[in-house]
Amino acid sequence: MTKSRVVNLDELRSHCQKCSLYRLCMPMGLEQGDLERLDRIIHRRRPVEKGEYLYRIGEPFQSVYALRAGSIKTFTINQEGHEQIVGFHLPGELLGLDAIAGKVHVTSARALETVSVCELPFERLEELSLQIPGLQHHLLSLMSEELQHEHCHLAVLARAPVESRLASFLCQLSDRFRARGYSATDFNLSMSRNDIANLLGMAVETISRLFSQFQEQGLLKVERKHVQIRDLPALQTLANRCTTDVRTESALNRQEH
Amino acid sequence: MTKSRVVNLDELRSHCQKCSLYRLCMPMGLEQGDLERLDRIIHRRRPVEKGEYLYRIGEPFQSVYALRAGSIKTFTINQEGHEQIVGFHLPGELLGLDAIAGKVHVTSARALETVSVCELPFERLEELSLQIPGLQHHLLSLMSEELQHEHCHLAVLARAPVESRLASFLCQLSDRFRARGYSATDFNLSMSRNDIANLLGMAVETISRLFSQFQEQGLLKVERKHVQIRDLPALQTLANRCTTDVRTESALNRQEH
DNA sequence: CGACATGTTGAAGCGGTTCAAGTAGGGTGG
DNA sequence: CCACCCTACTTGAACCGCTTCAACATGTCG
Numbered sequence: 137m138t139k140s141r142v143v144n145l146d147e148l149r150s151h152c153q154k155c156s157l158y159r160l161c162m163p164m165g166l167e168q169g170d171l172e173r174l175d176r177i178i179h180r181r182r183p184v185e186k187g188e189y190l191y192r193i194g195e196p197f198q199s200v201y202a203l204r205a206g207s208i209k210t211f212t213i214n215q216e217g218h219e220q221i222v223g224f225h226l227p228g229e230l231l232g233l234d235a236i237a238g239k240v241h242v243t244s245a246r247a248l249e250t251v252s253v254c255e256l257p258f259e260r261l262e263e264l265s266l267q268i269p270g271l272q273h274h275l276l277s278l279m280s281e282e283l284q285h286e287h288c289h290l291a292v293l294a295r296a297p298v299e300s301r302l303a304s305f306l307c308q309l310s311d312r313f314r315a316r317g318y319s320a321t322d323f324n325l326s327m328s329r330n331d332i333a334n335l336l337g338m339a340v341e342t343i344s345r346l347f348s349q350f351q352e353q354g355l356l357k358v359e360r361k362h363v364q365i366r367d368l369p370a371l372q373t374l375a376n377r378c379t380t381d382v383r384t385e386s387a388l389n390r391q392e393h
Numbered sequence: 394m395t396k397s398r399v400v401n402l403d404e405l406r407s408h409c410q411k412c413s414l415y416r417l418c419m420p421m422g423l424e425q426g427d428l429e430r431l432d433r434i435i436h437r438r439r440p441v442e443k444g445e446y447l448y449r450i451g452e453p454f455q456s457v458y459a460l461r462a463g464s465i466k467t468f469t470i471n472q473e474g475h476e477q478i479v480g481f482h483l484p485g486e487l488l489g490l491d492a493i494a495g496k497v498h499v500t501s502a503r504a505l506e507t508v509s510v511c512e513l514p515f516e517r518l519e520e521l522s523l524q525i526p527g528l529q530h531h532l533l534s535l536m537s538e539e540l541q542h543e544h545c546h547l548a549v550l551a552r553a554p555v556e557s558r559l560a561s562f563l564c565q566l567s568d569r570f571r572a573r574g575y576s577a578t579d580f581n582l583s584m585s586r587n588d589i590a591n592l593l594g595m596a597v598e599t600i601s602r603l604f605s606q607f608q609e610q611g612l613l614k615v616e617r618k619h620v621q622i623r624d625l626p627a628l629q630t631l632a633n634r635c636t637t638d639v640r641t642e643s644a645l646n647r648q649e650h
Numbered sequence: 651c652g653a654c655a656t657g658t659t660g661a662a663g664c665g666g667t668t669c670a671a672g673t674a675g676g677g678t679g680g
Numbered sequence: 681c682c683a684c685c686c687t688a689c690t691t692g693a694a695c696c697g698c699t700t701c702a703a704c705a706t707g708t709c710g
Contacts, residue, residue, distance in 0.1 A: 193636065212544050212545065212548050212635040212636070213635065213636055214548060214552075214633055214634065214635045214636065215633045215634060215635075215636060216633055218552065220544075220547070220548035220551055220552060220635065222544045222547055222548070233533075233536075233537060233540065234537055234540040234541050234544065235537065236530075236533050236534050236536075236537035237534040237535070237537040237538040237541065238537075238538075238541070242541050242544065243544060262526075262529065262530060262533070265529060266523055266526055266529060269519075269523055272519065272522060272523060272529060273519060275533065276490075276493050276519070276532065276533070276536070277493050277494040278494070279490075279493075279533070279536040279537070279540065280490060280491050280492065280493035280494040280495075280536070281494040281495075282540060283490065283491040283536065283539060283540060283543065284491050284494065284495070284499050286540065286543040286544070286547065287469050287477075287479045287491065287499065287500060287543070288469065289547060290477070290479055290543065290546060290547055290550060291469050291471055291477035291479070293547060293550035293551050293594060294477055294550050294591070294592075294593075294594030295471075295475065295477060295594060297697080297698095298697080298698070328655095328656070328657090329656075329657060329658095330656080330657090334551070335551075336551075337550060337551030337552060338698075338699085339698070339699050339700075340656090340657075340658095341657090341658080341659080341698090341699075341700080341701095342697095342698065342699075343657095344657060344658050344659075345658080345659075347657095347658095348658075348659085360656095360657085360706095360707085376471055376472045376473055377471065377472060378469040378470065378471045378472075378477065379450065379469070379470055379471065379472060554665075554666090555665080555666070585687095585688070585689090586688075586689060586690095587688080587689090595666075595667085596666070596667050596668075597688090597689075597690095598666090598667075598668080598669095598689090598690080598691080599665095599666060599667075600689095601689060601690050601691075602666095602690080602691075604689095604690095605690075605691085617674095617675085617688095617689085
């Protein structure tokens with residue numbers, strides 16, 4: 137049957153050794169044996185459909201998830217029930233690390249489009265990290281990178297005017313796409329205007345207006361979900377990012393190996 | 394000489410086994426031997442005076458620091474040179490973890506008052522973490538907690554009106570003081586109004602007005618640096634924090650051992 | 651095709667900043 | 681010890697950036 141053939145193909149592609157993302161999501165310089173041990177603890181789950189949850193706030197924390205394809209938003213919920221997006225996630229990123237401390241998920245993760253993920257049971261990952269020094273360091277590095285990134289996001293929310301916020305968001309996306317080998321100036325937004333507005337702490341209408349404005353200024357070409365950056369340097373200047381905004385820098389370095 | 398006697402007293406108190414903060418900054422359930430090994434890699438540095446830097450953006454990352462006494466602010470700097478505070482730190486907290494990924498400090502840490510710290514050379518800490526399972530888990534937990542906390546801060550900056558921001562800040566301080574055995578309703582602010590405003594993404598004038606307003610409403614008594622919370626529940630309601638704002642919860646749990 | 655979510659654009663309103671002026675501490679030097 | 685200065689803080693009034701409200705356009709999915 138077609139179905140099983142598809143699954144088999146997936147299986148083939150899915151092993152860490154063959155995975156085109158292993159540079160992003162897993163440590164460089166692991167020996168073949170280590171990579172196999174890592175590979176063995178990983179569950180490849182069925183794809184998660186758009187709108188479905190990978191995990192929800194309050195659920196017991198069992199695993200972290202490596203995103204293989206698609207994109208995901210993670211968000212918290214305040215006492216009034218308002219959803220606050222804390223990040224969008226692209227292939228090669230590890231999700232759920234913020235739940236280690238409390239053993240309970242503190243954010244929900246929802247698919248923005250159909251995604252495939254690798255599930256890494258955290259206890260086994262921790263055990264493995266004791267045996268593979270590079271792995272422990274990699275986990276710590278990933279969390280450290282996330283912290284850095286949140287600092288920058290925080291700086292944007294605290295001070296930046298709306299133009300800078302959106303510019304900053306677009307530049308960052310651009311960087312992240314480039315780091316993954318995609319075009320840095322031509323991409324599709326998998327998230328809604330509403331989600332962007334939410335992440336950046338502004339009203340949807342403002343996002344809409346800014347897209348129009350940026351287009352008039354010749355910075356972008358926007359058509360629905362599709363964005364083409366026409367003047368990246370100008371956009372970067374507008375962004376006025378914090379000097380160390382480099383979620384992607386280390387990813388880029390990693391790719392150069 | 395008096396001086397050397399003081400130093401000796403400090404020495405006595407400073408070992409992890411005797412340190413009143415070890416529950417906050419270090420993992421529970423370490424065996425005596427493990428604790429001693431940990432203790433051996435720690436440098437107790439001379440006190441850092443108010444206004445001095447513990448580390449600065451761009452400096453090579455060598456160590457993380459456990460705060461023993463006093464308080465510290467950490468901040469990033471954007472391209473325009475504007476300082477954005479990302480957090481205030483109290484005794485028992487570990488600083489510098491956000492520099493692991495890039496091997497360079499991405500925030501600066503500046504003393505708000507005279508502080509004493511333990512310096513933990515990170516490479517040695519990592520080695521030790523491979524040998525002491527509880528330590529690896531503890532490091533991951535600490536970073537995870539930090540991530541959680543930043544999510545909540547982010548949610549505050551993205552949406553909350555100014556009253557909620559300040560209320561949220563005060564409630565959080567209150568929690569953290571309680572977790573350390575201090576009064577949850579009666580404390581001194583070691584940071585300036587300016588710093589609070591900066592952290593919360595608002596103008597100093599607004600902070601000032603809110604303190605007056607809260608006082609009129611009978612929520613607080615404020616006199617310069619000293620704050621007395623008179624109606625904590627009301628303040629908590631105002632805060633409308635994200636449902637999982639629990640930097641201190643795990644600390645509290647840890648203390649119950 | 652209709653119904654509903656998503657996105658766009660315009661106009662009014664307001665929350666919070668900015669500007670301005672004044673007060674109060676805390677430290678320094680005479 | 682007091683006069684001085686400088687920084688931190690407070691309070692008032694004007695302004696403005698962004699939100700909110702409203703109406704409409706466009707896609708999308710059953």
